[in-house]
Amino acid sequence: MKTALHGGLRLPGNKQRSTQKPLRLIPAPAQVVLPLDQHAGAAAIPVVKVGDRVLRGQLIARAESEISASLHASVAGTVRAIEPRPVPYQRNAPSTCIVIDNDGSDAAASAAAVDYAALDPRALSEYIGNGGMVGLGGAAFPTAPKLRRGQQGDGPQLILNGAECEPWISCDDMLMRESAQQILRGAAILCHALQASRCIVVIEDDKPIAERAMRAAQAALHDERIVIQSVPTIYPAGGENQVITTVTGLEVPASGLPSDMGVLCHNVGTAAAIARWIDDGEPLIRRIVTVTGSGISEPGNLEAWLGTPMSELIAQSGGYAGSIARLLMGGSMMGLALPRDDLPVVKASNCLVAALPADLHLRGTEMPCIRCGNCSEACPVMLLPQQLHWFARSHDFSALESLGLMDCIECGCCDYVCPSQIPLAQQFRDAKPALIERLTSRQQALQARQRYESRDERLERIEAERQAKLAEKRKAMTQNTTSGG
Amino acid sequence: MIVAILVMIAIGTVLAAVLASSSSTAQRQQLLTERINERLPQTQCGRCTFTGCKPYAAAVARGEADINQCPPGGDATAKALADLLGRPPKPVDPRFGAVLPRPLVAWIDEPACIGCTKCIQACPVDAIVGASKFMHTVITAQCTGCELCVAPCPVDCIEMRTVTDVALS
Numbered sequence: 001m002k003t004a005l006h007g008g009l010r011l012p013g014n015k016q017r018s019t020q021k022p023l024r025l026i027p028a029p030a031q032v033v034l035p036l037d038q039h040a041g042a043a044a045i046p047v048v049k050v051g052d053r054v055l056r057g058q059l060i061a062r063a064e065s066e067i068s069a070s071l072h073a074s075v076a077g078t079v080r081a082i083e084p085r086p087v088p089y090q091r092n093a094p095s096t097c098i099v100i101d102n103d104g105s106d107a108a109a110s111a112a113a114v115d116y117a118a119l120d121p122r123a124l125s126e127y128i129g130n131g132g133m134v135g136l137g138g139a140a141f142p143t144a145p146k147l148r149r150g151q152q153g154d155g156p157q158l159i160l161n162g163a164e165c166e167p168w169i170s171c172d173d174m175l176m177r178e179s180a181q182q183i184l185r186g187a188a189i190l191c192h193a194l195q196a197s198r199c200i201v202v203i204e205d206d207k208p209i210a211e212r213a214m215r216a217a218q219a220a221l222h223d224e225r226i227v228i229q230s231v232p233t234i235y236p237a238g239g240e241n242q243v244i245t246t247v248t249g250l251e252v253p254a255s256g257l258p259s260d261m262g263v264l265c266h267n268v269g270t271a272a273a274i275a276r277w278i279d280d281g282e283p284l285i286r287r288i289v290t291v292t293g294s295g296i297s298e299p300g301n302l303e304a305w306l307g308t309p310m311s312e313l314i315a316q317s318g319g320y321a322g323s324i325a326r327l328l329m330g331g332s333m334m335g336l337a338l339p340r341d342d343l344p345v346v347k348a349s350n351c352l353v354a355a356l357p358a359d360l361h362l363r364g365t366e367m368p369c370i371r372c373g374n375c376s377e378a379c380p381v382m383l384l385p386q387q388l389h390w391f392a393r394s395h396d397f398s399a400l401e402s403l404g405l406m407d408c409i410e411c412g413c414c415d416y417v418c419p420s421q422i423p424l425a426q427q428f429r430d431a432k433p434a435l436i437e438r439l440t441s442r443q444q445a446l447q448a449r450q451r452y453e454s455r456d457e458r459l460e461r462i463e464a465e466r467q468a469k470l471a472e473k474r475k476a477m478t479q480n481t482t483s484g485g
Numbered sequence: 486m487i488v489a490i491l492v493m494i495a496i497g498t499v500l501a502a503v504l505a506s507s508s509s510t511a512q513r514q515q516l517l518t519e520r521i522n523e524r525l526p527q528t529q530c531g532r533c534t535f536t537g538c539k540p541y542a543a544a545v546a547r548g549e550a551d552i553n554q555c556p557p558g559g560d561a562t563a564k565a566l567a568d569l570l571g572r573p574p575k576p577v578d579p580r581f582g583a584v585l586p587r588p589l590v591a592w593i594d595e596p597a598c599i600g601c602t603k604c605i606q607a608c609p610v611d612a613i614v615g616a617s618k619f620m621h622t623v624i625t626a627q628c629t630g631c632e633l634c635v636a637p638c639p640v641d642c643i644e645m646r647t648v649t650d651v652a653l654s
Contacts, residue, residue, distance in 0.1 A: 445527040448629045451610040452529045452537055 032307025166331030186271025
């Protein structure tokens with residue numbers, strides 16, 4: 001039985017403006033800034049020193065932890081510095097970055113093309129990880145650990161996510177229009193890595209051109225494993241768990257992962273980047289960024305080398321038109337407001353929105369909650385935002401935990417529909433770190449308790465053994481004296 | 486009439502006996518100890534004057550210790566215990582130690598370590614690894630910050646640091 005996605009919103013997409021012109025690769029800048037922790041998980045460890053000469057595509061930082069991703073130089077040149085620099089994904093907290101001066105030689109260190117079908121699935125996923133692959137949908141979760149988890153069990157179903165539900169973003173749309181073959185090539189590689197028998201490419205029905213291009217490429221390929229599926233345009237149907245619910249009718253449990261249900265979801269952009277790494281030997285060193293918003297003169301999709309300053313992309317799009325109210329990385333619903341525009345493009349930068357006041361869903365004065373329930377009807381993960389709001393205000397973390405705050409995907413549907421204009425998603429985002437801290441400290445306390453108790457047991461056992469030995473000795477001695485005497 | 490009363494008394498006596506045997510005072514105290522222990526931070530530092538969190542929990546359950554003797558847990562733990570036991574909350578008694586705003590972990594100055602194993606024996610959660618005449622080190626992730634290893638060190642090479650300082654060093 002299929003359960004449709006709960007709630008969600010039909011929002012104006014604002015995608016036409018940025019899809020008029022073809023995709024364009026912009027020239028590499030004079031200097032690139034590459035943050036070591038631009039993916040989810042642990043930061044990569046640098047393998048170059050200041051002053052080293054690097055080639056484009058050369059490994060500059062290695063993934064050393066279970067969940068981490070490698071980083072490669074996006075231009076050829078000299079390592080100028082390895083130092084903290086401001087990054088777009090965290091505010092007021094600079095991250096260590098490798099800064100490379102471009103020498104203009106454009107010398108590339110491409111790896112050789114690989115016959116992926118000859119590799120064993122495990123080796124193939126490790127090799128994909130060596131290319132610095134992360135999810136390009138916006139969360140930047142490293143691809144290799146995701147594939148490793150998917151390999152447990154027998155042949156999961158692969159979903160390629162091209163839904164792209166958030167307003168303004170059109171980078172996946174343009175990629176599907178222009179590089180459909182590359183995406184399907186990536187799909188075939190992923191199918192081999194996962195031993196998947198089926199791959200569903202999900203596209204929202206507001207992208208007919210992309211869908212046609214994908215269907216044409218699929219027809220030319222004759223790969224029966226791959227199916228193209230069109231789904232209704234509802235925000236946030238493109239979220240990982242939401243796509244899975246829409247396609248399979250299954251809900252990913254709060255405590256589980258999609259791989260537990262035999263489903264694995266990757267972005268179409270990730271698939272294309274994997275194909276480029278396997279076939280052309282180019283690691284993940286560039287990505288497509290939608291530069292749009294009413295505050296941009298010539299909106300469009302640009303292919304930018306990682307580490308390029310965002311101001312460069314804006315200049316390439318004709319510069320600002322008018323005085324912008326806010327610069328966002330990501331779409332208008334979940335995007336992060338950027339304090340400045342000289343921050344580097346990272347693997348997670350799918351979109352830049354230079355918004356005029358009219359583009360933003362600006363809220364008026366916050367009013368008290370009237371308990372109308374609109375928010376819980378809109379919530380795609382079936383939470384009760386009105387209750388969470390109440391307990392977030394009173395810092396009642398045990399209530400927040402039992403009401404499922406950790407399952408909130410911060411999509412912002414609740415505060416979009418709130419008649420009292422309460423910034424609900426923001427409140428939940430603020431409350432989460434404190435709740436996470438509580439949960440981890442509880443976990444640590446549990447561990448400390450177990451360690452204390454097992455140590456106690458061990459000490460008691462050692463003491464008992466010692467006493468037993470002593471008693472035996474004493475017994476032997478008394479026996480000796482009686483028999484000897 | 487008399488028969489009815491006698492029957493009711495008999496039933497009541499039987500049920501009372503069943504109830505009494507099913508939850509003896511010892512069992513109830515054990516259950517309460519467990520619930521109190523769940524609310525303690527498990528630092529095992531002994532600042533409450535007991536040898537660990539569980540003995541302290543048992544003492545509170547017996548009514549032999551107050552609810553505000555746990556500085557690592559701070560006022561939050563004191564309040565959680567007050568809620569559990571239905572008593573008015575009170576702040577942590579400063580006689581048992583200062584409440585720190587941020588947890589600390591032990592850090593060994595490894596070049597100075599002589600490998601005496603005294604700190605390993607003192608650690609209540611086995612968070613220090615090493616062997617006799619070999620350098621010792623703290624497993625930061627398992628350290629509860631109890632400070633019990635600091636005093637026994639004969640060369641004073643252990644100090645308490647914030648988690649971020651340890652990560653950076």
